[in-house]
Amino acid sequence: MDMRVFDLFKIGVGPSSSHTVGPMLAARRFLLECPELFKVSKVQVALYGSLALTGHGHATDKAVLLGLMGETPQDVIPDTIEDKLTALASSGSMNLLGEYPVKFDMMDDLLWHKQEVLPGHPNGMRFTLTRNDGTSCDQVFYSTGGGFISTEAELLQSASTDNDNTTSSLPFPFGTMAELLAHGQRSGLSIATMLRANEVTHCSDAELDTGVDKIWAVMKGCISRGLQISGELPGGLHVKRRAAKLWRSANESADVLPHDGMHKVSLYAMAVNEENAAGGRVVTAPTNGAAGIIPAVLRYYAEDCKPSNPEVGIRNFLLVASAIGMLCKKNASISGAEIGCQGEVGVACAMAAAGLTAALGGTNEQIESAAEIGIEHHLGMTCDPIGGLVQIPCIERNGMGAVKAITAASLALRSDGTHHVSLDQVIETMRQTGADMQTKYKETSLGGLAVHVITVNHAAC
Ligand code: SF4
Structure with a gap:
């Protein structure tokens, strides 16, 4: 691959x-x-x-x-x-x-x-x-x-060539999670270290770090802009941006609730996806429609988990998240038009769950478990954007996906890494579920919310 x-x-x-x-x-x-x-x-x-x-x-x-x-x-x-x-x-x-x-x-x-x-x-x-x-x-x-x-x-x-690892020049070629875990068992290395070794066959360590740091900087900037800008999103649905208003009220409220931390994580994700819906600068993670989940969980990691070395943790997070995204892209899809939203928000959730688990010191097996949980609980999720706009359900869906990613990481980190369903099995399940899904639920706006919520915009299409 x-x-x-x-x-x-x-x-x-x-x-x-x-x-x-x-x-x-x-x-x-x-x-x-x-x-x-x-x-x-x-x-x-x-x-x-x-x-x-x-x-x-x-x-x-x-x-x-x-x-x-x-x-x-x-x-x-x-x-x-x-x-x-x-x-x-x-x-x-x-x-x-x-x-x-x-x-x-x-x-x-x-x-x-x-x-x-x-x-x-x-x-x-x-x-x-x-x-x-x-x-x-x-x-x-x-x-x-x-x-x-x-x-x-x-x-x-x-x-025709995707399954051929024999000609790869990478030190740790993999096409499945089982292969990546086997490399880890043989070498004793973490997934982040193996991904880094693969990446530096294309560039230097310093270039890799600069590139990854830039990705995080753009993600962080996107959250900050989204938490400041109010108004209406373009496209004719008259959807109001909510992240900035909710962020202000969360910070001004005298009442502190136990779930405030998760509320803020949702707002980070929604801030990114409101920026995305407005045509702003975002990072595919792995797609634009699901672009809010990884930045939201990364900011949660950087600010709430109080890491001793956040720079390294953030780089490891993104490297490990990318490994999960690669496996999903290769063995299923990350396209809502091909397999529904399970391939966008579901995959982003799995990537974020794996990244957070890695950054918090999880084992390779715990990382696999977190990623598997992330996908498993999005299986079958359709893509039915109202009016063909990446707004409803997409924006809130990212907030939910970010919270689920943290839950998945938490479940995996508190386990011994053994689990019943492998990541490879759940990715194959996602692929087959997507193949069986009716076309109207795959980014066509011909089914689901897109037809049950009648809008001026949709009626005109
Ligand atoms: S509902 Fe469709 S357009 Fe919206 S985030 Fe999911 S896959 Fe993307």
């Missing part, structure tokens, strides 16, 4: 990693790989399946346009996005990769195929470019969750 910690944790923008970050990356990559852009006379983008069904609410159209203009999720400045799109709408043209002018008609050149799904994944898109000499270039991309993208060929290739 060739995945890195920074594949799981990517700095980007909201509201969705699969529907915003992935499409933006795909649009830009399509152009970078097409020669002779100076001859382009037309560019067309077609969205399929879940991207077409929930793309308006998830800002897929905006993401694709920004990607064609050369923007990246990491570097685009959220406050400048609306101005760029307004300029495109009024001029009817854009500069591909910021350089090559082409006319772009939002009706003719951006197509929504809601009834059609491409064969590789529910989140498919086709890019086509025509040159003024009559030649053309086209490519299909899939956005497979968490900001990962693949062409058709790459998807087939990864399916």
Whole structure:
């Protein structure tokens, strides 16, 4: 398995990693790989399946346009996005990769195929470019969750090579938790140490630490902004941001309740997901829709657990969390469009539970147990965002996921590490449950809350 910690944790923008970050990356990559852009006379983008069904609410159209203009999720400045799109709408043209002018008609050149799904994944898109000499270039991309993208060929290739550890150059190659635990038993090393050893085959120790510290800094900043900003979220549902108001009242209240600590953890997570819903700067963890859980549990660790060496603990937390995310991505999915919300909030909960257990000194077996508990109690969770927006149930769901992660870590840390269900078994159960789940519950907004809570926005779709 060739995945890195920074594949799981990517700095980007909201509201969705699969529907915003992935499409933006795909649009830009399509152009970078097409020669002779100076001859382009037309560019067309077609969205399929879940991207077409929930793309308006998830800002897929905006993401694709920004990607064609050369923007990246990491570097685009959220406050400048609306101005760029307004300029495109009024001029009817854009500069591909910021350089090559082409006319772009939002009706003719951006197509929504809601009834059609491409064969590789529910989140498919086709890019086509025509040159003024009559030649053309086209490519299909899939956005497979968490900001990962693949062409058709790459998807087939990864399916055929993913289970082959024999050619890996990593010191601790693993494709299952059983393999990772076996490495630990043989070497006597912790999961965090083994992950670090794998990572430093790509970069130095110092570069790894700098990168991981930056991820935490962006997560922390996102919580802080979310705890300060009030108002209404975009998208037409008129959802009010609650984290800042509840945070103020929690801090001003004279009454101290036993569960105040957990209340604050929920607010950290909701603060991040409100920022995400507003199109702000967030880190995929492992997705945008589930981006609040890991930062919330990390802040709980850093502030409430009073660690003696928080810097090391936070790095270990994120390394171990990434190992769980890698296993879920490889052996099931982290895409709500593929397996429902169990693959987003459920996986984030497992990652946070494992990370917290590691940071608090848990054994490898206790880490496995915590991660397994985290997923087990999200099995079957559907993805049914109201109005196709990453707001209801997503924001509160992150608050709940963060609290469950702490409970999972606590149960594991107070046990001797033996447990009945293995992480590999529960990941396979999640995969099969997702395969059996009806399409209407997989990020299509055709079932669940999305149809039982009628909104002006939804009725108009
Ligand atoms: S319901 Fe879950 S999977 Fe679906 S958009 Fe919301 S957070 Fe993502």
